[in-house]
Amino acid sequence: MPRIPADEILIAGQWRRGRGTPIHTVDPADGTVLTTVHAASAEDVDEAAHAAAAAAAAPEWRDLAPHVRARLLYRIGDAIEAHADDLSALQTADTGKTLGETRALALSAAGTFRYTAAALETGEDALTPSRGPYLTMSTHEPIGVVAAINPWNSPIASDAQKAAPALAGGNAVLLKPAEWTPLVSLAFGRLVHRALAEAGLPTALLAVLPGRGSVVGDAIARHPLVGRIGFTGGTATGRAIARVAADKLVPASLELGGKSPTIVREDAEVEQALAGVMYGIFSSSGQSCIAGSRLFVHASLYDAFVTELVRRVRGLRVGPGTSPETQVAPLVHHAHRDGVAAAVERARAEGGRVLCGGAAPQGERYAKGAYYLPTVIDSLPNSARACQEEIFGPVLVAQPYEDEDDLVARANDSVYGLACGIWTRDARAAWRLGRRIEAGTVWINTYKQFSVSTPFGGVKDSGLGIEKGRDLIRAYQRQKSLYWGTDTTPLPWAN
Numbered sequence: 001m002p003r004i005p006a007d008e009i010l011i012a013g014q015w016r017r018g019r020g021t022p023i024h025t026v027d028p029a030d031g032t033v034l035t036t037v038h039a040a041s042a043e044d045v046d047e048a049a050h051a052a053a054a055a056a057a058a059p060e061w062r063d064l065a066p067h068v069r070a071r072l073l074y075r076i077g078d079a080i081e082a083h084a085d086d087l088s089a090l091q092t093a094d095t096g097k098t099l100g101e102t103r104a105l106a107l108s109a110a111g112t113f114r115y116t117a118a119a120l121e122t123g124e125d126a127l128t129p130s131r132g133p134y135l136t137m138s139t140h141e142p143i144g145v146v147a148a149i150n151p152w153n154s155p156i157a158s159d160a161q162k163a164a165p166a167l168a169g170g171n172a173v174l175l176k177p178a179e180w181t182p183l184v185s186l187a188f189g190r191l192v193h194r195a196l197a198e199a200g201l202p203t204a205l206l207a208v209l210p211g212r213g214s215v216v217g218d219a220i221a222r223h224p225l226v227g228r229i230g231f232t233g234g235t236a237t238g239r240a241i242a243r244v245a246a247d248k249l250v251p252a253s254l255e256l257g258g259k260s261p262t263i264v265r266e267d268a269e270v271e272q273a274l275a276g277v278m279y280g281i282f283s284s285s286g287q288s289c290i291a292g293s294r295l296f297v298h299a300s301l302y303d304a305f306v307t308e309l310v311r312r313v314r315g316l317r318v319g320p321g322t323s324p325e326t327q328v329a330p331l332v333h334h335a336h337r338d339g340v341a342a343a344v345e346r347a348r349a350e351g352g353r354v355l356c357g358g359a360a361p362q363g364e365r366y367a368k369g370a371y372y373l374p375t376v377i378d379s380l381p382n383s384a385r386a387c388q389e390e391i392f393g394p395v396l397v398a399q400p401y402e403d404e405d406d407l408v409a410r411a412n413d414s415v416y417g418l419a420c421g422i423w424t425r426d427a428r429a430a431w432r433l434g435r436r437i438e439a440g441t442v443w444i445n446t447y448k449q450f451s452v453s454t455p456f457g458g459v460k461d462s463g464l465g466i467e468k469g470r471d472l473i474r475a476y477q478r479q480k481s482l483y484w485g486t487d488t489t490p491l492p493w494a495n
Contacts, residue, residue, distance in 0.1 A: 007037050009182075010189045011044050012051035013204035018044050020211045023179055028096030028330040028370040029320035037182050039211035045174070045219040048207035052145045052172035053225045055202035062142070062170065064201075070117040072199055073168060077113030079191040080106060080160075087156060091184040092321040095152065096330040096370065099321060101284060108450070109160035109188070115452045116164040119473055133487030140477040142170030143227040147220045149213075149241070151233045152178035152332050153287045153392075155185050161452075161467050162230045163192070163206065169476035171228075172205045174220050178233075180333050182210035213237065221245070228252070228476060232289075235390075235415075235461045242464065253465030253475060255289065256458065257390040258418030261411040262292035262447065263433065265424040266300050272445060273423035274309055277396075280421055280447035282316060282374045285328050286340075286394035289462075290419040292447055294387060295398040296407055302400035306378065309398075310355045313374050318361050320369070328394055330370040337370040340393030344375055347386035347397070353379040357394070382410045390416070404433070412438045417459035421447045 007022075008015040020039035027034050040048075055061060080087065088103040095102070128136040148162035155177055166173045177185035189208035196203045209216050217237075221229050221244045231241050232255040245252035262280055264273045280292030297305050319326035331337040337360070344358050357375030360366065374394040380387055387397050401407040411420070420439040424430050434442040440458040443449065450456070455469035465475065 007035060009037065009040060009044075009186060009210060010193060010206065010208040011040065012047050012207065013055070013193075013202065015193075018209070018211065020044065020215065023182065023210060025094060025180070025183060026333065027093055028332055028334070029322070031334065031368040031370075034093055034183065037186070037210055039179075039182075040209035040216045041211070042215060042219040045209060045216060045223060048174055048204070048209060049145055049220075049223045049225045051204035052174060052207060055204040056142060056144050056170070056172040058202050061201055061205065064170075066120050066123065069168065069170070070120045072195060072201070073113045073117035073120065073164060075195045075199070076164075076192055077110040077117065079195060080110040080113065080156075080188070083187075083191065084110070087184055087187055090187055091156060091181075094181045094183045095155070095321075095332050097284065097321050098326050098329050099324070102321070105154055105157040108452075109156045112157070112160040112452050113164045116168045116472065119470060120168040123473060128481075133485065133489075135484040135486060137482045137484070139480050139482065140169075140474060141480055143476060143478055144171060145174065145223075145225045146171045146228040146476060147174050147176065147226045147230060149176040149217050149220065149229070149231045149233070150178060150185070152181040153284065153289075155181050156188055158232050159185055159188050165472040166230075166476045167205065168473045171476055173207070174223075174226065175206060175208045176213075176217050176220055177208065177210050179210065179212055182208075185210070222248075224248075226250070230467075231255070238463065251465075251475075253457075253467065254463045255456075255467060256418075256461060256463040257392075257416055258289045258291070258458065258462050259294060259388065259390050259414050259416045260290055260292050260419040260421070260439065261294045261296055261414075261437065262421035263407065263411065263423065264295070264297040264301060264305060265422070265426065265429060266298040267425045267429075268301070268423040269425060269445070270301070270305065274305070274312060276421065276423060276445070276447045277309065278312060278316070281396045282313070282328055282394050283448065285331055285372070286374075287332060287392055288448070290441065290448060291392075292419070292421050293391065293396060294411070294414075295396055296401045296411060297398065299400040299402050302398075306355070306376070306398050310376050313376055314356050316374050318371060318373060319365070328374050331372055331393060332370070334370045336392070337372050340372050340391055340395065343386060343389070343391045343393070344377070344395060347377050347380060347384065350380060350384045350386065352377045352384065352386060352397070382413055388414060408433070408436045412436075415461040418462035419443070419458075
């Protein structure tokens with residue numbers, strides 16, 4: 001068991017108890033209470049926002065040269081990597097994920113800070129083409145205070161994806177972790193706080209404010225000093241945040257839900273496709289916005305492919321995230337497990353045939369945990385709720401298809417458009433399908449591979465805006481144009 005952090009949270013550059021309702025964080029593997037976090041209140045948010053605004057405007061931060069600010073980001077990245085084992089163990093305790101996955105997420109966060117530092121050091125502003133007797137320049141400046149509101153499924157990676165470019169852009173950050181999984185974000189906050197203090201910079205540049213979304217998240221989003229909102233989470237909450245941002249006339253980036261199709265063509269490499277389909281939905285126990293939760297297999301392969309898939313899924317090892325043998329770990333919380341179970345029961349009621357799984361595993365080992373068996377369902381029409389609604393668990397719905405036009409129509413018949421997987425040996429078909437599918441990311445003969453250098457976002461109800469990529473810092477800045485007159489002739493009306 002990792003050392004659980006004290007119950008203090010980071011408010012206005014200081015570690016102290018929040019004034020909000022305490023949160024009991026629970027180990028999903030056995031239901032035990034890990035610790036109690038004294039969450040933030042709306043008053044704490046207000047205090048943190050004012051301190052953040054002052055920190056962002058402080059000359060020692062505001063006037064810091066980009067290459068010097070980049071050193072801070074490198075230092076934070078190094079600190080995350082040095083503490084990767086502790087961060088991994090803490091995240092596994094808090095989220096239930098396997099240690100292999102949580103270590104990869106911690107190292108991804110370190111890489112995000114390093115990549116962002118490099119982008120900051122090599123970033124350029126522009127001299128724009130002049131159309132008169134003046135020099136025109138385009139520069140980028142900080143927004144000031146920005147919000148980073150993150151989900152429970154991959155907290156430290158999500159924290160880095162927002163905090164790194166926000167700090168690189170010269171801002172201060174109010175970080176709101178999910179109510180169920182605040183611990184690794186608080187540990188991340190301690191690393192950033194220490195790096196800021198050692199560099200002689202204002203420690204109020206990062207606040208970590210756990211609590212209920214309806215209280216703390218809402219207070220952060222609505223605060224008049226918050227000039228940008230970055231949110232990752234459910235589509236309903238994303239819509240509410242978009243309304244707040246619209247009322248305030250501030251930018252927002254929203255990474256929301258998904259119901260991503262994964263397509264197995266008749267010419268697919270079957271072994272590769274089987275492994276990829278399973279990894280795409282059952283890794284992270286299906287708790288991933290980009291999970292490949294809708295499977296479309298060409299009719300000529302469907303029966304044989306699904307039969308073999310089900311045989312392999314039944315053999316997946318379910319267990320605690322701390323076990324090196326585990327492939328499918330518990331879900332994040334017992335309440336969420338119950339929601340996944342209810343979705344499967346609705347699919348049964350709609351006529352779905354549960355080919356495997358469809359229940360919590362039996363036995364003393366699983367009795368107290370938030371476990372659910374990896375599940376495959378077929379015989380459902382595309383209009384069924386299980387085919388349309390995000391379940392966010394280890395549940396795959398399978399359908400055969402006959403021709404490409406029908407496939408594309410059904411794959412795109414969704415309010416979501418986050419990701420897609422295509423398994424084929426035909427490069428032309430892969431390109432054609434990849435362009436026809438409505439999704440922000442398409443994987444071909446692979447799945448769930450990510451690079452911080454590649455932009456990530458969704459279309460339709462899957463979100464608004466982009467994270468990652470070469471221009472990730474610019475999303476956290478305002479652009480300003482300057483005109484410098486070069487003509488010695490007086491302007492009209494000079495006299």
